[in-house]
Amino acid sequence: MQDGYVLSLDNHREMASNSPDPSKIRQLISHVRKPLVFRGLIESWPMLKFSQNDWDNLFRQMVLECRVGSRNSRGDQPQWEGESDNIKCTYSEFIKWSENSGDVRNPEMNGLETDKHFLYYGYKYMKDIFDSEVLRMTEWKAFGYPEKNGAESTFWMGTAGAHTPCHYDTYGCNLVAQLSGRKRWILFPPEDTDFLKPTRVPYEESSVYSRINFEKWIGTIPNISGTHPHVVDLVPGDVLFVPRHWWHHVRNEELSISINTWLELSNDDQEARLHESLVKFLVAHTCRNLPPNVVSELLNPNEEDMTYADLDEIQNFVHYSFKALKDNEADGRNVPEDVDALPDEPWILPVVCNESFEPKVKKARSADAHSKIGVLDVVRAFCHPRVIETVSQILKNEFKT
Numbered sequence: 117m118q119d120g121y122v123l124s125l126d127n128h129r130e131m132a133s134n135s136p137d138p139s140k141i142r143q144l145i146s147h148v149r150k151p152l153v154f155r156g157l158i159e160s161w162p163m164l165k166f167s168q169n170d171w172d173n174l175f176r177q178m179v180l181e182c183r184v185g186s187r188n189s190r191g192d193q194p195q196w197e198g199e200s201d202n203i204k205c206t207y208s209e210f211i212k213w214s215e216n217s218g219d220v221r222n223p224e225m226n227g228l229e230t231d232k233h234f235l236y237y238g239y240k241y242m243k244d245i246f247d248s249e250v251l252r253m254t255e256w257k258a259f260g261y262p263e264k265n266g267a268e269s270t271f272w273m274g275t276a277g278a279h280t281p282c283h284y285d286t287y288g289c290n291l292v293a294q295l296s297g298r299k300r301w302i303l304f305p306p307e308d309t310d311f312l313k314p315t316r317v318p319y320e321e322s323s324v325y326s327r328i329n330f331e332k333w334i335g336t337i338p339n340i341s342g343t344h345p346h347v348v349d350l351v352p353g354d355v356l357f358v359p360r361h362w363w364h365h366v367r368n369e370e371l372s373i374s375i376n377t378w379l380e381l382s383n384d385d386q387e388a389r390l391h392e393s394l395v396k397f398l399v400a401h402t403c404r405n406l407p408p409n410v411v412s413e414l415l416n417p418n419e420e421d422m423t424y425a426d427l428d429e430i431q432n433f434v435h436y437s438f439k440a441l442k443d444n445e446a447d448g449r450n451v452p453e454d455v456d457a458l459p460d461e462p463w464i465l466p467v468v469c470n471e472s473f474e475p476k477v478k479k480a481r482s483a484d485a486h487s488k489i490g491v492l493d494v495v496r497a498f499c500h501p502r503v504i505e506t507v508s509q510i511l512k513n514e515f516k517t
C-alpha cells in the first residue's frame with residue numbers, strides 16, 4: 117500500500133471520553149450523506165475483547181458454511197458468488213487453515229491454499245446462528261437505536277483476501293462494526309453510478325453490483341475514470357457509517373470479523389421499494405423463458421427460488437409499493453438536509469475522497485463492439501437503474517392521483 121493514499125485514522129487514537137448523546141448520533145446518521153467512522157463507541161461490546169479462545173467457545177462445533185474464492189482473480193468480471201464453491205468447516209479449522217498452522221483434517225479443505233484462496237463466512241443473519249444471549253451482546257443503542265441488537269444484524273468473518281464485489285444496497289443506510297482484524301472499504305458516492313457499470317445480473321434483491329473487477333487494484337486506489345473513491349481501513353472498535361446508495365467494495369486485508377446493521381430510511385425506501393419491485397417483476401418473468409443454465413447465471417445463489425416465484429404476488433408488490441409511494445408523496449415528502457459541518461469531536465472521523473491521488477485517467481473497458489449481444493446483456497440493459505427510474509416516472513405520470 118502506498119502511504120498517504122488511504123485515510124489513516126491512526127492519528128486519532130483518542131477514545132470517546134464523554135459518551136456522546138445517542139440521539140445526536142441518530143440525528144446525524146439520518147442526515148449526513150458522507151461516510152463517517154465512529155471510534156470508541158462500542159467499547160462496551162464484549163465481542164470486541166474476545167480472544168480466539170472466546171470465539172472458539174462461542175462457535176464450538178458449529179458447522180460454518182463458507183464461500184471459497186480465489187485470491188488471484190484478475191479477470192474482467194468480479195468473482196460472482198454463483199461461481200464460487202462452498203465448504204463446511206468448524207471455527208477451529210477455519211482459523212488453523214487461515215494461519216497455515218496445524219493439521220487440518222477436513223477433506224473439504226483439501227487442495228485449498230491460504231495464499232491462493234480465501235474463505236468467507238459472511239452475510240450470516242446472527243439470529244440464525246447465535247442464541248439470544250449472544251444477540252444481546254451486539255447493541256446499537258450508542259448510535260440512537262436501542263431497539264436494535266444482534267437480532268437485526270449480520271455477521272462477516274473472512275480470511276485475508278475475502279471480499280464482496282463492489283455494489284450498493286438499495287434500501288436504507290448501514291452501520292458496520294469492526295471487531296477484529298483490518299478490513300478495507302472503498303466507497304463511491306451515488307453520483308459515480310454511471311462510471312461503475314451497474315448491473316442487476318447476477319440478480320440479488322436489494323443489491324446493485326458493479327461489473328468492474330476490483331481485484332486488479334489490490335493495495336492501491338482504483339483508477340476508474342470519473343469516480344471519487346473514498347478509502348478507509350477499519351480497525352477493531354471502528355464503526356463505519358455507509359450512507360444511502362454509496363457503492364462499496366469490501367476486502368478483508370487480514371483475518372477479520374465485522375457485524376453490521378442496515379437502518380431503514382422510510383421516505384427514501386419507498387422509492388427504492390418500487391424500483392426493487394420493477395426489477396423483480398422483470399427478472400421473474402424473464403426466468404420463465406430461459407434455459408436452466410442461463411437462469412443460474414442470472415440469479416445469485418440466494419435467489420434461486422425466483423424460478424418458481426408467484427407472478428401475481430410480484431405484480432401485487434409492484435402495485436402496493438407504487439401505492440405506498442404515492443400516498444407518501446401526497447402527505448408531502450420531507451427530504452432531510454445534508455450536514456454541512458461535522459461536530460468537531462474525537463469520536464467522529466470523516467472518510468475523505470482520494471481523488472487527488474488519481475494520477476492518470478483510464479476509461480473502464482467497455483464490451484467489444486463485435487461481441488454478440490446475449491440474452492443477459494438485454495436483461496441487464498432493461499434493469500439498469502436509469503431505465504428503472506424512467507419506468508417508475510412513467511408509471512407516476514400515468515397514474516396520477
Ligand SMILES: O=C(O)CCC(=O)C(=O)O
Pocket residue numbers: 238272279280285290292364366367374376
Ligand atoms: O463486509 C462485506 O464483505 C460486505 C458488507 C456489505 O456489503 C454491507 O455491509 O453492506
Ligand SMILES: [Fe+2]
Pocket residue numbers: 283284285364
Ligand atoms: Fe453492502
